Amino acid sequence: MCLAVPMEVVKIDGKTAEVQIAGTYQNVRLDVLPETLEVGDFVIVHAGFALTRLDREEAIATLKLFEEGLNIALT
Amino acid sequence: MRLLDNFKDPQLCKALLERIHSELDGELRFMEVCGTHTVSIFRSGVRSLLSDKVVHLSGPGCPVCVTHDSEVAAFLDLAGRDAVITTFGDLMRVPGPDRKTLKGAQAEGARVKVVYSPFDALKIAQDNPGDKVVFLGVGFETTAPAIAATVKAAREEGVTNFSVLCFHKLVPPALEALVGDPELRVQAFLLPGHVSAIIGVEPYRFLARKHGLPAVIAGFEPVDILQALHLFVTMRKQGCVDVVNAYTRVVSDTGNPKAMSVMDEVFAPCDALWRGIGMIPNSGLAVREEFAAFDAMRVFGLTLRDVPAIKGCRCGDVLKGKLSPNKCPLFGKACTPAAPVGPCMVSTEGSCAAYYKYHV
């Protein structure tokens, strides 16, 4: 029940946003989200609420550390 | 997102595994305290690829599993009242006194509805003004803000027939209770990514400072988990002990201040009962006085009563990492996912259920 998944924002509408993952769409509440959103952002969704926005730059930075530290080229 | 698929990359996993195994010195006993980690470690195959020296213990990280017998009894008491119960599906089959469940109560005529979000429960209340609708509030810091926000929305919209039975639990006080147990032989903690997205890094610092235990906040993909294990190995090698946030794409060091403030507006910390562990000071959340009209305990005059623990179930020892699920005498015999005796076998995120499903 703790499952929280990243979903892509397709539409923003005041206190809610429409998000999708693999073609499944749902509406989520934005009441506890600290960041402002743009279409195309990813949010972590749990129990119908967006909890945080996923930080693309940080994801890239983490992967870069692996590439350098482990000598691997990721596609 | 293609970018995120990299956190499942087999090549990367293999390289991390090799590093862990070649650099590990002695045994590494780590505990996770999140049901999603439990499932991910088994399902991704990470567990089967780790050497025997890396020992995975699954702690009290499944909210369904840690919901106390007395709290389950309160759910069932409520099912006997004039109320519509709304709940996350996971609670339906959790056994209470005399192995009664909400599912059983529903079959006997109680009005119980499974919802995906607390907000759906609020909508049911708004659509059925003649019914008293109660949402069963279980979950850790990940879930509590959503429920707090729903209570706030109910008040703003003037809804008078909606309340929450609030049995939320907080992760850091449970960790504090666990590490205070001299019998616990854990050397490192894998910290829950989505709880941490709300509370940030600070509340875990005591693990390193006070207890000399390293801890890593990690995501849920195989690469995230292996990265955390590698960090434990590296810290040990370098002789340093720290609490590290390795899930920076989702967790900011300061957490989510907005979610924290919504949670704090509606709930106040209280002592709470954990199954198999008992009372842990300030480890739960209660509805604040200002929101008393939305507190099912007050609305229905419910009290927590003493109920006998489930006979033969060793969930308490399993949750404390003292007993491997398959060492419980009932495991796989009297207790299976189809006919569970204890909550650790009911919830898909429970240690016993994960063991049953994935253990070879």
Ligand code: SF4
């Ligand atoms: S196997 Fe069943 S009875 Fe034993 S500890 Fe797990 S849930 Fe309880």
